[in-house]
Amino acid sequence: MAEWTNRLKELGIELPAVAAPVAAYVPATKVGNQVWTSGQLPFVDGKLPATGKVGAEVSEDDAYGYARQATLNALAAVDDLVGIDNVSRVLKIVGFVASDPAFTGQPAVINGASELLAEVFGDAGAHARSAVGVAVLPMDTPVEVELVVELEG
Template structure:
């Protein structure tokens, strides 16, 4: 049984504090053996890392990094609710990319989140995914990521 907290330490990754909700919702909810996170923005040390549309004010490369930040915030939300070591596998990643009308690189941006899941969770980080271009995101964020994870069975 893998201890994801040990893997995070090996990678030198420290989970951030859970980002405070910006509206009427909670960061994550559990139902049965799954946790669903709310969409997480690229907050770093309590501040939005960037604003603007990808393909205009924000480069695809920078947006990839912001997607990683969002994914770390989502993992932190799961950790705060049930503990990161309770994750059995990542089931789904949904990424929203605030896109300039001509930008079509949403999958490459959301790879920032997907590749992080695989770095941390290995095979258990392989997941289904959607990468969606949108006109705007809350607070003019360039990227938003949400996760669905399966939890370990009791006693495993």
């Protein structure tokens, strides 16, 4: 069994409470030895830290941080469903970036998610990924992240 809880403590990272769904879905679901999260927004204490398009109202640097926060929320959903220490590796993330039409830095924004997963899981955090620019996201959030993880045994 992995010791991801200890790694989070070493990094000074505390998983937030699971964000309440904003529509008719569950935060995460288990299928076989995988957990798939719903798209997670960068809620902090139940509120979005910013709204708007990256490259216009939201800076790329701020969006990077929001991708990191959305990923923490996804990890919280995984932890709540199966326990974070049961994760063997990260398989895939999908990051959506609400983008100004001229903005093309979606991969750099979603690095906020990827780099967090590398910090926490090391080599087990290496994953396949998509970073997609979109016109708008729910609640006008700048970033949304989905996560797929594999479980031990």
